[in-house]
Amino acid sequence: MDYTLLFVQVLNGLQLGLLLFLVASGLTLVFGILDFVNLAHGSIYMIGAFICASLTFVLGNFLWAVLVALPLTGLVGYAVELLVARRLYDKDHLDHVLGTFGLLLVLDTLAHMIWGPAGITVPLPAWLDGQIELFEGANIPVFRLLIIGTGLAVAAGLFWLVNYTRLGMLIRAGASNRTMVSALGIDIQTLFALVFALGAMLSGLAGMLISPITGATIGMGGQIIITAFVVIIIGGIGSMKGAFIAAVLIGLIDTLGRSFLDSLFELVMSENAAETAAPAVSAMMIYILMAIILAVKPQGLFPPKVR
């Protein structure tokens, strides 16, 4: 067993998991508190990436671009809430799905019209573009460490926000019993809009952070949103803690599966068969995990206490 490789892959998995957490946290907030299924959440992820990519060229620095793009993405989220989501809260989940799927197509096409089909390669400042040797043989790109750091910081910030602030108290109360919160005189509409914009910012941040790695591209949101749904289902819908643990779990399973499954398969089958079977099976593993967890704990690992 190559422990250096294992260590590097665990870090890679952690980085993927934390990115997933950023997307899933916004999704679980909106799904848990507003009881609103938002398929267009992934489009916000894409729009965040594109806004940030454009701003990187205008401002000349990726980090400044992120700082400016964050509130802009929040505004996009607010606009989506105001124009589309707000009208759908009273309807059932099927209407949410139809409405936000339509929105997803509109936003994808809009991005295609504004930024073209080519996508944008995002340059990083030189100090972020290199690698650090953590110990002999373990070179990690600096930027991936930055993603891990940002993800952990956001997770800590959200933990503080949800557990120790008045807004967090309202969010938790809203997740438990929406009607009661509004009966107590809380302006539920503003609270919802705030939560929606916060979710959009989190999702947008994930898009911004991935764009220097994969580029900002059309349709990037459609791929991550499915995995984000798997995360919140495993974690328990509405639970921030659940989203965090499930996201890291899925990041690790996906990365380690891609890394070591083929060597494992080669023990029992030919090299060629293992090469073909391993990627197929490792792509399935997170869904297998979801099926198992749904069978054992249908509410997910950490369901919010009162529903």
Add this chain to the structure above:
Amino acid sequence: MKKLLGAALAATMLTSLAQAAEVKIGFVTTLTTGAAVIGKDQEKAVNLAIEHMGGKMGDLDVNLIFADDGFKPETGKQVTDKLVKQDNVDIVAGYIWSHVLLASRKSVLDAGKFLITANAGPGPVAGKLCHENFFSSSWQNDETPMAMGEVLNQKGVKSIYIIAPNYAAGKGMVAGVKRTFKGEIMGTDMTTWPTQLDFSAELAKAKASGAEGLFVFYPGKAGGAFMKQYQQAGLKDSLPLYTTFTVDALSLPKFQAADFTDVLGSQFTQQWDPTIDNAQNKRFVADFRAKHGSYPSFYAAQAYDSIFLIKSAVEAVGGDLTNMDGMRAAMKSASYPSVRGEYTYGNNHMPIQAYYLREVVKDSDGNWTTKIVQTVYDAHQDIYAKDCALK
């Protein structure tokens, strides 16, 4: 009533006459999703080709219909069916993706129409599934990586690690390089296609394998993502990169905008380059650049060729599109001016052509483009030709 019927009949006859005065070509490519950047480049090249022939093939007007495969085999088959059955085109061309071509080929060939692939070249269509009405204006998938395998041997590379997407073309690329490369293969990773764009795990494995070189195939936007991550992983000196179809004229302007200098000097194999010295290529590259402000990609070059290939067939039969034998013979002779220079067709209607090693350089204006470093094969034929029953 009789009068009306007569008028209707006359009208139908008139339209069928009008139809006879044109050649109807369906061009299937990708016009939506992130891969649309490839389709748009082909669209530009096809339109330029039509413009260069004055909108006519012989005496016939060209009626061109573009169709979008949405980067999906099932959609590709649907739009192909529509072109064949509803639009009743004479010839279907295009197809960027091997899995789309494999799903769609039967619809065209069963209807007794010509099918010209302008990019995809999976093994089966060159071998067992070859067809008298099928032609390629590109290459068979295995050939370009086979040329790269030869280059690796010449450079004295002793071992490589391979990363490629897990679909028809990816498998062909891997098979191709393995066939000619004489050194050791330290490992092969096939990744989920087209969704996986983060290759951190695979790059870490490649590095840990201790291989002397890294061979990859990532067409379209995945190529840009891969190159970026390869740079971020800092592997340029310890694990040199050898690619096919990963760096192209579509990604180079993006790399240049992001000042991603590591890509300069990177090498890959191909059957075409914008610097190839012949009148047709010069005109194509110059007019493409004048019109669109960027170098054409190899996707564009092959699409441009496919239209001129069709033109040569239409003119050989004097516009009589029912004379399919005549058209077939004309295409088989490859007597049209190709931008890659002269080539011939094998029994399976795949090109027997030269392959070059290309390198990314700056042109005299500072634009990032490519030049030819050496010729790897003078006239290479794919290995599936022997499985093809055609003579």
